[in-house]
Amino acid sequence: MKILQVIDTLEVGGAERIFVNMCNLLHTNGVNASALVFGRKGKLEASLLKEIPKVNFKRKRKYSISEWYTLSKILKQYDIIHVHMRHNFMYIKLIAIVFRVNTNVILHDHSSNFNDVSWALKSFLRPKYFIGVSKQLVQWSKKTLSVKDSKAFLLYNIIVKEKINRSIKGGTDIVVVGNIKPGKNQLFIINILPQLTENITFIGKVQDLRYFKQVKARVDVLNLNDRVTFLTDIDNVQEQLPKFKLALMPSINESGPLVLIEYLAQELPFISYKTGEISDRIEKEIPEFFVPSFQEELWIKKIKEIPNNEGLELGAIYDRLFSPSKYIQLCTKIYQKILSS
Numbered sequence: 292m293k294i295l296q297v298i299d300t301l302e303v304g305g306a307e308r309i310f311v312n313m314c315n316l317l318h319t320n321g322v323n324a325s326a327l328v329f330g331r332k333g334k335l336e337a338s339l340l341k342e343i344p345k346v347n348f349k350r351k352r353k354y355s356i357s358e359w360y361t362l363s364k365i366l367k368q369y370d371i372i373h374v375h376m377r378h379n380f381m382y383i384k385l386i387a388i389v390f391r392v393n394t395n396v397i398l399h400d401h402s403s404n405f406n407d408v409s410w411a412l413k414s415f416l417r418p419k420y421f422i423g424v425s426k427q428l429v430q431w432s433k434k435t436l437s438v439k440d441s442k443a444f445l446l447y448n449i450i451v452k453e454k455i456n457r458s459i460k461g462g463t464d465i466v467v468v469g470n471i472k473p474g475k476n477q478l479f480i481i482n483i484l485p486q487l488t489e490n491i492t493f494i495g496k497v498q499d500l501r502y503f504k505q506v507k508a509r510v511d512v513l514n515l516n517d518r519v520t521f522l523t524d525i526d527n528v529q530e531q532l533p534k535f536k537l538a539l540m541p542s543i544n545e546s547g548p549l550v551l552i553e554y555l556a557q558e559l560p561f562i563s564y565k566t567g568e569i570s571d572r573i574e575k576e577i578p579e580f581f582v583p584s585f586q587e588e589l590w591i592k593k594i595k596e597i598p599n600n601e602g603l604e605l606g607a608i609y610d611r612l613f614s615p616s617k618y619i620q621l622c623t624k625i626y627q628k629i630l631s632s
Contacts, residue, residue: 292626294324295346295369299379302333303496303526304470305448305549306401309424310375311338312451316619318343327365334526353382363390371626372396373422377412384416395629397422399446403546403567405431412436420629424448424546425568441632444625447568448547449613452556452606453529464490465594466535466559468528468550469542471506471521472499476541476564476585481509483587484518487594492520492535494528532557537597541585542566555609562593576608 294317298310310326317324318340326339327346339345348362363386366372372387372394374380380398387396398418405427409416413436421438422445423429429445432438465487469475477493484491497503510519525531528550532538538554538561545567552569554561565574565581574581582589 292323292371292630293369294322294371294373294626295327295366296324297327297329297372297374297379297383298376299328299330299350299382300333301328301335301339302331303335305547306375307333307335308450308549309401309448311335312449312615313373313619313622314343315340315451316615317622320619320623322619322623325369329362359386359389362386363392366392366394369394370630373399375399376401377409380418381409381412381416384418388415395420397625397629400424400428400432401448401546402428403544405435408435420444422446422625427568428546442629444628446621446625447572447613447618448549448552449615449618450529450549450552450556451615452609453527455530455533455557462534462536464492464535465537465539466492466494466532467539467541468494468553469540469548470495470498471503471523473502474543476543477506478502478509479541479585479590480539481506481513481515481519483591483594484515485513486587486591489537489594490518490520492522494522494525494531497523529553529557532559535559537561537594539594540564541590545570552609552613555605555613558605560597560605562590572612573608576612577605 296310296314301307314324314326325344325346327348329348329350346365348365350358372383374383384396397420399422401424417436418438419442421432421443423432426445429443432443467480471477510516538559540548540550540561540563542548547567547569551563551573561580563570563581565583582593
């Protein structure tokens with residue numbers, strides 16, 4: 292069984308981190324898996340195990356027939372092409388159609404967008420095999436993309452726990468992890484900060500400069516510059532988490548959110564808006580960590596109470612719900628079902 296994992300960039304992001312984790316876990320579990328990044332390599336490239344075979348293909352033009360032909364010859368060498376994200380899948384699928392690549396191609400969808408879907412994805416570029424990171428995505432694939440029940444699979448996201456020096460644990464401040472853009476809702480936290488006593492550190496890449504300026508302007512208006520820190524160039528988030536006493540997750544809409552797994556992995560108590568499949572799973576274990584709305588008073592009350600994780604064994608919850616070994620077993624079972632179908 293030869294697997295090719297495909298993505299267009301390894302800039303820091305949720306799907307990109309899953310790509311790296313999956314490649315590394317497949318390799319360490321003896322699966323013959325290669326990695327193809329046809330666009331910008333990005334900072335996460337350093338996290339890919341050096342032993343993983345890397346396919347040498349760099350896309351220069353999106354609609355180059357000669358490049359398509361070169362890539363089609365690569366695709367034909369594998370039993371399964373595992374493509375992450377819709378736009379990458381459509382690119383690979385189109386090449387497979389034009390050059391008659393009969394290899395099984397999977398769309399691994401990490402999106403939380405159920406509405407703005409390309410007509411091509413619903414028609415001639417429709418996936419035969421689909422992996423969704425949530426139950427909602429899997430159901431959506433069946434209804435909107437007409438994927439057969441037996442060819443639509445659920446594979447929850449995971450984060451691989453990193454071993455961190457715990458001697459730095461015991462901070463007094465609060466952290467909010469998430470790339471800076473409107474959907475991550477950092478502005479909400481800024482607005483309630485005057486009613487709290489802690490300082491706040493935001494960790495995340497600036498993905499929307501206009502929104503970042505809006506957030507910083509609000510910090511200025513509220514005279515909070517001495518209490519707010521922005522760390523926009525951090526690649527290893529888990530390494531930072533033991534420095535804090537509490538984490539927040541105010542994102543409006545998430546398919547994950549992956550950051551909650553990172554909080555769990557490093558045994559950091561958190562307050563989170565309940566959104567996404569991962570929130571649903573964790574809430575069953577620790578419902579007191581979640582807030583059902585963006586009513587400011589609720590958040591302030593929760594933060595001031597600070598969840599007591601004594602006896603909760605957050606690390607054990609991580610192991611039970613997001614074990615890398617269980618994850619890779621599910622992934623290889625999906626491959627086996629596809630090859631035997």
